[in-house]
Amino acid sequence: MKYKIVSDSSCDLNEGLKKQMDVGLVPLKIDIDGETFVDDENLNVDELLENMKNSKNHVKTSSPSPGDFLKEYEEGENVFVVTISSQLSGTYNSAILAKNIIADSAEKFIHVFDSKSASIGETLISMKIFELIQEKYDNLDIVNKIEQYINEMKTFFILDNLDNLIKGGRLTKIAGHIASFLSIKPIMGSDEEGNIRLVDKVRGTKKAFRRLVDIIGEEGKDIEDKVLGISHCNNEERANKLKDEISKRYNFKDIIVVEMAGLSSVYANDGGIVIAF
Missing domain, CATH: 3.30.1180.10 (Hypothetical Protein Tm841; Chain: A;domain 3)
Incomplete structure (x- = not known):
């Protein structure tokens, strides 16, 4: 069975983790004074920081659409999704909507985790999922262990x-x-x-x-x-x-x-x- 870990672009990874885990990152968008930055591998973070520094306005972010998540869901038979805290973004809701759409058309296992965190918190959760997959835990055991991991994480x-x-x-x-x-x-x-x-x-x-x-x-x-x-x-x-x-x-x-x-x-x-x- 093919496994796939999916997260949003708040999940910060170094090159080693990217190669090891092959996490599918769904990008959010960032708007500064009407200019839109897509948070993917092509983003120049230094340029983003400079634009934020020069702007007097609030930086706006927008969640991925359910369709953005669907593209990543198609790559695995068993899909585990990690999103930024649902209290900070609507990204979790988009991931759930995508799961509900695909559930009607394909036999897949998909579970969406609300990280209740961001950035490195999402990274650690993704790493833990990868570890449990390598140890050949079944899907429901992975869900239970990761939910406990999230609840205990600081x-x-x-x-x-x-x-x-x-x-x-x-x-x-x-x-x-x-x-x-x-x-x-x-x-x-x-x-x-x-x-x-x-x-x-x-x-x-x-x-x-x-x-x-x-x-x-x-x-x-x-x-x-x-x-x-x-x-x-x-x-x-x-x-x-x-x-x-x-x-x-x-x-x-x-x-x-x-x-x-x-x-x-x-x-x-x-x-x-x-x-x-």
């Missing part, structure tokens, strides 16, 4: 630039300017439903990252059995330093570092870091 992030949160109305201009002026760095994460929550706020970048490392120990369980992922937006040096600090403190099964593609870069902005485990 996602945190630190943003170096708050501009997009301000433009998008998630942070008032006054609060944003005060935070910037006082060098307040909010540490944020996802809640149990996949919404964004404030975890802590610390003055100064270095202190914020030290606090993030502490939070891993406070909220993590059974770390030795888990992979921790770090995704970064144009901030490889900081991501690798964070990896080193985490390695010194905790005995994760593995730690991977990937660079963000377009959609994750819109949320995190230049310098942003997301971790999940």
Whole structure:
């Protein structure tokens, strides 16, 4: 039986993972001042970041259509789909609609997972699905194990630039300017439903990252059995330093570092870091 893992373009992968897992990535679209960027392999992320920096308007994103997902579903007999949190995007609904359409016309197994996360969170879920397929678990066992994995997964992030949160109305201009002026760095994460929550706020970048490392120990369980992922937006040096600090403190099964593609870069902005485990 042919298996296929499908995700949206918020799932950030390095070249090694792309070759190993062959995940079908369904792109979202990004609109900046009327110019549309398709978040696929042809996207120039540096150009995207520059356009975001120069724009005074809110960056808009649009979900893939059900038809976009259908194209990927056709490539497998057993299809596992991972989407960005349904609380952040309508992408999950599009994936479900595509499943319902194809269910009437073909005998396939399709299951859509709401990651309740984004970026590296989707990456880790895709990796876990791939692992279970290789271990020859049946489809229902994979579904149950992945749902449990999602419910136990933790996602945190630190943003170096708050501009997009301000433009998008998630942070008032006054609060944003005060935070910037006082060098307040909010540490944020996802809640149990996949919404964004404030975890802590610390003055100064270095202190914020030290606090993030502490939070891993406070909220993590059974770390030795888990992979921790770090995704970064144009901030490889900081991501690798964070990896080193985490390695010194905790005995994760593995730690991977990937660079963000377009959609994750819109949320995190230049310098942003997301971790999940």
